[in-house]
Amino acid sequence: MNQNFNLLFYPKKQKKHNEDGLSPIYLRISVGGKRSEISIGREIHPDQWDNRRNKVIGTRMESRVLNDYMNSIIAKIRKIHTGMIDRDEEIDAETIRNNYLGKGTKWKMILEIFQEHNEKFAELVGNGYSANTLKTYRSSIKHLSAYIVLKYDKPDYPLVKVNFEFITGYEHYLRVEKGCMAISAQKYIVHLKKMIFFSLASGWIVANPFLHYKLNAKPSARTFLTQTELDTMRAKTLHVQRHIQVRDIFVFSCYTGLAYIDVQKLQRSEVQIGDDGKEWIFTSRTKTKTPSRIPILAEAKEILDRYKKHPICEIKGLALPVYSNQRMNSYLKEIADHCGITKILTFHLARHTFATTVTLSNGVPIETVSKMLGHNSLKTTQHYAKVLDSKTGYDMSLLAEKLSKRANVKAPKKKNKSKIKILKLYQGT
Structure with missing residues (x-):
């Protein structure tokens, strides 16, 4: 042509x-x-x-x-x-x-493209993609649709008209009108960006409206249980069976780092003997499909043994009898009240606790922690794994002790060569 x-x-x-x-x-x-x-x-x-x-x-x-x-x-x-x-x-x-x-042409519309994406994504759920991810995409298109109606009073918006002003306006809408946290608003903006990049690759648009837009939201600090809080929860006498069961499974996750979905689907067959002759968990993360190899600590082993004869575990071959995520989180809040823990407990907090309190604060290298968590990137582990102030203080106290010992070591006295020479002359040698 x-x-x-x-x-x-x-x-x-x-x-x-x-x-x-x-x-x-x-x-x-x-x-x-x-x-x-x-x-x-x-x-x-x-x-x-x-x-x-x-x-x-x-x-x-x-x-x-x-x-x-x-x-x-x-x-x-x-x-x-x-x-x-x-x-x-x-x-x-x-x-x-x-x-x-603009005559004789049918413009592609942004919500139309988004909806087509979600329909194709729904067909892949269970085949490399999770239902929870689809849920976030559906929430995303819902927010974008509401923004277009509010800002432009239209049911959809031409793809070619999506520009820098549209994107920044959408971010402002998410933060102010919907009250989204910065990291949540960024997630929805990333979804929009995916649609734009797909459109660029398909040749529906030639200009990239994200060219001068920067995603600058910082991840919020991860909440976790301290060792004292974890010990308090383990030692607390609970009288309701559902509380005991949820507490045990939560503590198990604190000592293995498994996410809720991975604990829920954990099979007895995935608990195997490792090369060191001890029991390990050999599984893969549901979210990323990456392998996760975790040595079973005594605290986790005790909980596994406790539920070996549980009817659900025996029938389904599961390692633990896990309630739905919603029920688990609801019961965890009740357990926190019984234990005097003021932090808002969710099951995912156990994964943070494993990364910080159980492993990093006890000297486990971050590379090892990352491998056990099943992360693809060390950067992801750094978001979870916050080094505790107590660990920093302990490490610095060791350094201070070493420096103190080094300062107290007396340097050997240097021999005075002139005095030795005079002494030899006096002795006639």
Whole structure:
């Protein structure tokens, strides 16, 4: 498709000039020798036009503004032309003109694309993708739809019109109108970004509205139980069976680092003897499908043994009888009240506790922790694993002790060579 493509502005001669003697400026689009023309809605006196340079003569403000306007039209039409080439469409002057005017074209709509994505994603749930992830995408399209209705009073919005202002406005809506935390708002913006990048790759748009937008939300500090709080929960005498069961499974996660879904699906067959002759958990994370190999500590082993004969475990071959996530989190709040723990307990807090209190604060290298957690990146582990102040203080006290011992070691006395020489002369040697 190597057709000649050219754009030319010119003041069109009129049979009857207006009272000021001005002529309308037209744009001529030429493709393969065929032309199509369009008025740009501006007028100029023919004497002010430079035919050779195809622009308005002079440096006055009016001249510069008009020249900039024509340059912006050229940029838009070149983008249309480039997009048609990328999509391998049949190109002619009239089609380019109609695209520029918005005639005879059906624009892709952002919510339409988002909905198509969610429908395809739903078909993949259970085949590499989780239902929870689909749930977040559905929440995302719900927020985006509400924003478009509120801001533009339309049921959908043209993809080609999504720009920097649209994105920043959406972020403001999420933070102010919906009350989302910064990290939650960023998650929804990332979903929108995915739709935009898919559209770029598909050739539906040629400009990236995210080019100058930066995601700068910082992850919030991870909450975890201290060793004292964990010991208090383990030692607390509970009288309701569901509380005992939920407490045990929560503590098991504190000493293994398994997320709720991974504890729920943990099979007895995944508890095996490792190369060291001790019991390990050999499983893979539901979220990322990455392998996770975890040595079973005595605290976790005790809980596994306690539920070996539980009817649900025996029938289904499960390691532990786990309630639904909603019930677990509800009962954990009741347990926290019984134990005098003021932190808001959720099951995922156990994973944070494993990364900080149980492992890192006891000197386990972060690389080892990352492997047991099943993370693909060490950076992810750093978000979970906050080094406790007590560990920092302990490490610095060891350093202070070493420095103190080094300072107390007396340096060996240097021999005085002049005195030795005098002594030898006196002795006649």
